[in-house]
Amino acid sequence: MKIAILGTRGVPNHYGGFEQFAEFFSIFLAEKGHEVYVYNSHNHPYQEKTFKGVHLIHCYDPEFKIGTAGQFIYDLNCILDSRKRNFDIILQLGYTSNSIWHFLVPKKAIIITNMDGLEWKRTKYKPIVQKALKYAEKLAVTSSHSLIADSIGIQNYIQKKYKRASKYIAYGSDVFKNPTNDVLLKYKVEENKYNMILARLEPENNIEMVLDGVVKSNDLTTILVIGNHNTKFGNYLKSKFHQTNIRFLGAIYNLEDLNNLRYFSNFYFHGHTVGGTNPSLLEAMASQAFILAHENEFNQGILKENAFYFSSSEEVKNLILSIKKYDNLQKIENNLNAIENEFNWTKINGDYLQLFEECLSRFKDRK
Template sequence: MKIIVTGTRGIPNIMGGVETHCEELFPRIAAKGFDVTVIRRSNYVTDNLTEWKDVKLTTIPSPKKKSFEAIIHTFKAVNRAKKLGADVLHIHAIGPALLVPYAKLLGMKVVFTHHGPDYDRDKWGFAAKTILKLGERMGCMFADDVIVISHVIQDLIARKYNRTKRVHLIYNGVSEPQICDYPEYFSELGIEKGKYILGMCRFVPEKNLHHLVEACSKIDMKGYKLVLAGDTDFEDDYSLGLKKMAKENGVVLTGFIKGKKLHSLLTNCCCYCLPSSHEGLPIALLEAMSYGVKVVVSDIPANKEVGLTVEDYFHCGDVEELGQKLQSVIDKPIEHINYDMSKYDWDKISDQVADIYRHI
């Protein structure tokens, strides 16, 4: 069975939650005997790969403009999928889902994964939000099967579109933690094991990293540092302002990192913090939990679905309360917490997705 995947910037080693999702999922799908091709956006690709872990990679051009990039690339990708003879076209995210009816008109079976209501993101203007809402509607109304990554999204599409049949709740997953030390990297960053708070995500407004920087600037850090791991796809006023604010407050900026550098930061942080106002089901949070680190996160529905204790949440946007939570973490010995990660197993998740393909 030939599966064509679009809606992602690409794999491997490309920043983003959907990208991490696809990087983990589709090699496992290919290992089950499916013929899988992921269509990538040229402006994010820095390699010449045509295949990775048994997943075929096709790279086609897309404009480097956030308002048009996804939809133009998806249109090209749908046409390419038809030429490649796709049995199933798997479209990720609500923006690309605008093209679900077009793919259906071309005769393809379509699976749509709803990763979250992106129109709630602060970076979009009125026109973009309207298009994203229309994309959500097209995906939910016309896809053969819809995958949602949280109960929050499942309830949302049932309420808005009365879509309850052939809707599958399949969580994001997390890989086994790779516990490691990297003393040379820590020396380069100027940090010590166990003496830093970690923020790990893209530098976009809805992640509220400016709240994290502000909160840390107002408390007694006792020699601890704040480390922000990540960057932005499109440098703008927010990302430039955040970096300036971070440097002025002694925050360590790592840029976008993967592999041993990231694993060492997750292994040795005293706390992971995600103060965002919008999420689907954050893979970065699941990754931190898989390492058993203390987490402090905003009380938005997607974060609350993970089921942390009350003390791990703060009211979204309340910088003072966030500071109090972080101060409490710094004042106590480092905790290692055994979270139940059983429902976030990528192998089980890939079995669930493969069953949908077989059924369709």
């Protein structure tokens, strides 16, 4: 098959979840003998034309000049280029800025779209932007030959909202091996004597709820808040929570540091509520963190009974005061087994390839 992957800033990964998946999956496809192309921003740090057998196409991306609006132009440039390539399959990762150009996508290609999360629910967006994102979501559903949901919650939402079937294929993670507590000196913490929360500092990630619970508990255990705090909401949180045991570390991109911090933490809070399989949750499971998660169908679909759940600051407080990590080691073990058996990249890459083969067979005779 001749396959294109659109919707990321490119590979090798220098940014986030979809880029990481695009890197792993494209290399997997190339090793299987498929002709695979990944679209990259023109200013991606890696400027070669191939990467581990994967063809790279660099397209102009003005996001660095004009901000978010540049993503729409970048996706347009990628789609216009794809019209010249005679692809069998185009995989779109997300729909936010590419579905509005659906009428320009090459007609002969099979379009498969990973629907990501419920982007229009993010409170950082103004109502008019949220409305536009809901429209983009609808366009993606109606213009794609096949849809991928990376969580059962998203799959249920697509079925209920649009009466459209989707294929559930989760995100993946690698088991974290060889932890070293040397990293803890760098962050001035000790094994199992600190808690942590890692997320974008946005309201829907419930960092405020968690920290309210911490304060109510009167527990003085250090809690590390990891995520860029130089934002309007970040500044609000720093202003509200100035207790000495609440430490805002900012964003950390060193995966080795993050994995060690998760591994040696006491409680790991996961407050995300806006759908999809969140990569940082899988990484926490793979790092054998003891997870306390916001109670919603997205988190529960991944963690099942292997976490404790909260939906208010009062419940956070009660969990802090009533549970202990070492009474719940089986939950940690179960999450690690889930990474090894359900959320490993080999299985996920294989599931994607199987879907591609099914779609090629199903749509091969279409006009």
